[in-house]
Amino acid sequence: xxxxxxxxxxxxxxxxxxxxxSILMVATCILSLSIGEMWIxxxxxDGALEQQxxxxxxxxxxxxxxxxxxxxxxxxxxxxVLLGNPLAEPGVLGISGGASxxxxxxxxxxxFVPTPLLTMLAAMLGALIFTLILVGLSRRRKVSTARLLLxxxxxxxxxxxxxxxxxxxSDDLNLRQLMYWLMGSVGGVSWQQLSVLLFVVPVLVWLxxxxxxLDLLMLGETQAKQLGLDVAALRWRFILIVSLLVGASxxxxxxxxFVGLVIPHLLRMSLGAENRYLLPLSALxxxxxxxxxxTLSRVILPSAELPVGVVTTTIGAPIFVWMLLRSHID
Numbered sequence: 001x002x003x004x005x006x007x008x009x010x011x012x013x014x015x016x017x018x019x020x021x022s023i024l025m026v027a028t029c030i031l032s033l034s035i036g037e038m039w040i041x042x043x044x045x046d047g048a049l050e051q052q053x054x055x056x057x058x059x060x061x062x063x064x065x066x067x068x069x070x071x072x073x074x075x076x077x078x079x080x081v082l083l084g085n086p087l088a089e090p091g092v093l094g095i096s097g098g099a100s101x102x103x104x105x106x107x108x109x110x111x112f113v114p115t116p117l118l119t120m121l122a123a124m125l126g127a128l129i130f131t132l133i134l135v136g137l138s139r140r141r142k143v144s145t146a147r148l149l150l151x152x153x154x155x156x157x158x159x160x161x162x163x164x165x166x167x168x169x170s171d172d173l174n175l176r177q178l179m180y181w182l183m184g185s186v187g188g189v190s191w192q193q194l195s196v197l198l199f200v201v202p203v204l205v206w207l208x209x210x211x212x213x214l215d216l217l218m219l220g221e222t223q224a225k226q227l228g229l230d231v232a233a234l235r236w237r238f239i240l241i242v243s244l245l246v247g248a249s250x251x252x253x254x255x256x257x258f259v260g261l262v263i264p265h266l267l268r269m270s271l272g273a274e275n276r277y278l279l280p281l282s283a284l285x286x287x288x289x290x291x292x293x294x295t296l297s298r299v300i301l302p303s304a305e306l307p308v309g310v311v312t313t314t315i316g317a318p319i320f321v322w323m324l325l326r327s328h329i330d
Contacts, residue, residue, distance in 0.1 A: 014277040021284045028288055032062045032295045056191075064189040065294045065308070066287035067197055067204075068253045071245040073286025074207055076260025077279055078238050081214050083138050086265060087149060087323060090246045091257030094155030095130045099250035100182055101159040102126025104166050116251065120196045124247030130155055131243050135235070184256035184309015186294055193252060200248045207241050208283055211276030218273070256309045258316020259286050265323060 033042040033054060040058075045051040072090060079088040079095075090096045106114055106122040114122070133155070138148055163182060213234060216224045221231050249256070264282045271277070290308065293315070297306040 010272055010274075011277075013271055014274070014281070017271060017281060018277075018284070021281065021288060025284060025288050025291075028291045028295070029062060029066075032065075032291050033058050035295060035299055060189045060191055060194055061186050061294065062291060063194060063197070064186040064252050065290045067194075067200060068186065068249045068256060069259055069286035069288070069290030070283035071200060071204055071249045071286075072256065072260040073263040073282040073289075074204060074260075074279055075242045075245045077264035077275070077282045078207065078214065078242055079260070080264060081218055081275065082135065082235065082238055082242075083148065085138075085148060086268070087261065087320070088152075089258065089261030090127070090242070090249075091156070091255060091259075092149065092261055092320070093130075093134055093152030094157075094159060095127050095134070095152075095242075095246050096250055096255045096257065097156040097159035097163075098130030099123035099127040099247045100255050101162055102129075103250060104163050104182075108166060116193045116196050119251040120199070120244075120248045122247075123251040124244050126159075127246040127250070128240070128243035130159075131239050131246075135239060182254045183307035184254045184312065185297075185307045186253045187305060189252060196248050196251060200245060203241055203244055204283060207238075207245070208280040210238075211274070211279045214275035214279070218275070254307075254309060256290065256312055258312050258320060259290055261323075262316050262319050263289060266319075 030042060034040055036053070036058065038050065038053060040046075040050045040054055042054060045054050076089045079090065079093070080086055082088075083093075100123070102125050103119055103123045106119065134148065134152060137151060213229060216227055216229050217231065217234070219227075224231050263285045264278060267278055267282055267285065271281075290312070293311040294308045297308045297311050300306060300311075
């Protein structure tokens with residue numbers, strides 16, 4: 001009886017959290033569409049200029065922020081289970097850096113501007129290679145959590161240095177301007193670029209429905225197999241999905257760190273580790289956080305715009321240090 005009451009209370013907390021986050025999401029979307037150099041009411045834009053600002057600039061930017069935040073937060077939640085690492089995250093582990101490295105190589109190799117689909121595929125390939133390296137190390141060599149984090153950070157630094165060298169020696173002004181984008185920015189995202197969401201949204205929805213399988217995976221590989229789970233196939237599926245989501249996120253908004261770390265980790269601490277609730281709530285909270293961060297990046301300075309990656313790093317880095325100090329990892 002006590003166990004049933006406890007389960008019901010826990011489910012009530014999850015449902016209440018979904019409701020609160022959904023309300024905050026609606027309010028944030030309205031704020032993001034309204035605020036800027038020109039205040040616009042989203043439901044009744046006054047004039048052609050306001051309508052163009054709303055539909056061609058602010059709306060694609062908001063959709064990109066929501067999709068990227070949701071993708072990174074859900075990917076971080078899955079990586080924390082796959083690697084058995086509570087501090088795993090695409091940015092911290094260098095996976096986002098691998099995606100950006102592959103994308104820059106593509107830009108230098110092609111004599112023309114690649115399509116959104118091609119950029120997503122290149123970024124996905126880079127993310128996949130780095131994910132395979134980390135998963136392989138965590139499984140075959142039994143690398144400790146602390147060492148795996150250091151390896152991921154080193155991979156991220158390596159990819160970042162290669163990208164910096166490439167831009168430094170480039171004479172192409174457009175490539176130099178991409179350095180700002182690689183700091184993390186959804187400014188200037190167009191509807192054409194958002195076409196990658198035709199692939200991302202179904203994949204993200206599928207991932208959010210895999211919570212029960214992740215719960216079984218958390219019991220251990222042996223027990224999961226005994227319960228009928230094809231662990232090897234499922235792990236490969238998750239690796240490919242995470243690579244696609246991270247690659248698409250980097251292709252859309254550059255390297256945006258700490259969203260995939262802070263959101264699922266804090267939700268686990270405050271609400272519990274049931275992935276069937278954690279995954280969709282992480283996606284919602286990730287989209288909410290990035291939409292808020294992007295809104296702040298547009299208004300925090302009166303005459304300039306900060307890269308949204310700077311805002312998320314400013315928020316996430318102190319929390320990451322706090323997590324390291326309070327966790328007991330070897």
